[in-house]
Amino acid sequence: MMEDIKKAILEFAETSKKTKFYFSDxxxxxxxxxxxxxxxxxxxxxxxxxxxxxxxxxxxxxxxMYGLKGRGQTEDH
Structure with a gap:
């Protein structure tokens, strides 16, 4: 189940229009x-x-907020 959730999170992060998103989204x-x-x-x-x-x-x-590493402008880039 945990792997399925992680996969769903990554798919959402990759396809989201926004580069940063709230946990609720x-x-x-x-x-x-x-x-x-x-x-x-x-x-x-x-x-x-x-x-x-x-x-x-x-x-x-x-x-x-959360963001996909390497996508969008973040503090560590």
Whole structure:
């Protein structure tokens, strides 16, 4: 299940019009593909992708957003 969630997150990140997105947007996209996915599982999968350096965190100061590593302009590029 975790691998399926990670795959759905990466597909969303690659096809999203925006280069940075909120967790809630990512969660909705995953639940369209995997309706039984739980919020906690999606959060864990997203964190694993950050640890694997496939996704990155982007902080706006008040909110943390996610982005696909290497896509768009980010602080570490």
């Amino acid at each position: 990512m969660e909705k996209a995953v639940k369209k593909v995997l309706p039984n996915a739980k919020t906690r599982e999606i959060k864990k999968a997203a964190t694993q992708l950050v640890n694997e350096e496939k996704l990155i965190f982007f902080s706006t100061g008040s909110t943390t």
